[in-house]
Amino acid sequence: MIKSFFKKIGPGPLVAAAFIGPGTVTLCTIAGVEFGYVLLWALLLSIFATIILQEMAARLGIVTQKSLSETISAEIxxxxxxKLVLFLILSAIVVGNTAYEAGNISGGILGLETVFGNFKTSIGATSFNLWSLVVGFFAFIILFIGNYKVLERLLVGLVIIMSLAFLFTAVMVGPDIAGIFKGMVLPSLPDGSLLTVIGLIGTTVVPYNIFLHASLAKEKWQSTSDISTARTDTVVAVVVGGIVSMCIMICAASIDIASVNNASDLALALEPLFGVKAKYVLSIGLFAAGLTSAITAPLAAAYVAVGCMGWPQDLKSRHFRSVWIAILIIGVLSAASGVSSIEIIKFAQIANGLVLPLVAIILVRLVSQPHIMGRYVNSPLQRILAWTIVGVSLFLGLKGIFKVFGLI
Structure with missing residues (x-):
């Protein structure tokens, strides 16, 4: 029975595991600490948007038996x-994934530092965090072997343990139920919350996951009769991941702390349940989340690159490996550079939120084309919902850019 259960599981849990990374833990905690329940609506919107876009990505992969980047290359x-579109996609995903990879590795570093303390060295005036090499080494070995599924399940299991801890804690802290529902259904943007909202969307609706989902779906399922199974797989995984994200924010809103600077601060959200051992529980979760996400980000970048360039999508090919190795190295060096781990993670989520509109527009246009999708093309309702998501993400993305450059 268990073996049959695992056979039915598709890429959905992998997608959920990718967005329940250290970025989610950190940014949801920051949002809860700084704004309470007020930004829960952004997570609810993100969950809905993720289901719509990821379902389309999986459906595209199954129907065309091509990756998203391959389809884009073939249709233009x-x-x-x-060349221009592929260049923009390559640039956006590589830049986004590089920032995201630094955040993933930084999350793993936070987990290690909480238990083992600092592990740094100095070269001249520059300080380097050597824990980044440890996280990067594990990710490199798993990716290089190319048979990472068993270890990935172990890591996802560790993240689930952490997720259950937040779920139980969210109940035990005695949250304000009325305040939670108000935060979910009444959108508002308190002063200084815009970039946090964009980050919350970016940490849930991850652009690289759209490419990754299409590639993995075509490998998992080869028949259009499996679309219903793929849809269920996606909905269940994303909803569970979204509930976890909300629980993290609810926990953070319930703790008495002025700001979040390190893993010990984040561990306070678990203290009502685990007491002084909270930091060890969180450190396991952060390390697992960071390492799992540190695998999926370079993997997705490699799928995008080889698809755009027309190279074989072989996990052990020279081209495939060269892409993920480059992303991993840059991520390790960025995380080791001494920049605040919290700031790297926040930047990664904001970058994803700004890249999202470009990827979403391309996906929606492709899945709305009858000559590509046949009778599995987007329905009128799906098109309306998809373009609404694109409009909202584009609006928030532009406001975020203007905010960063001081234009508003």
């Missing part, structure tokens, strides 16, 4: 336009 006939 004008050479100059095709």
């Amino acid at each position: 006939k004008q050479p100059l336009v095709r």
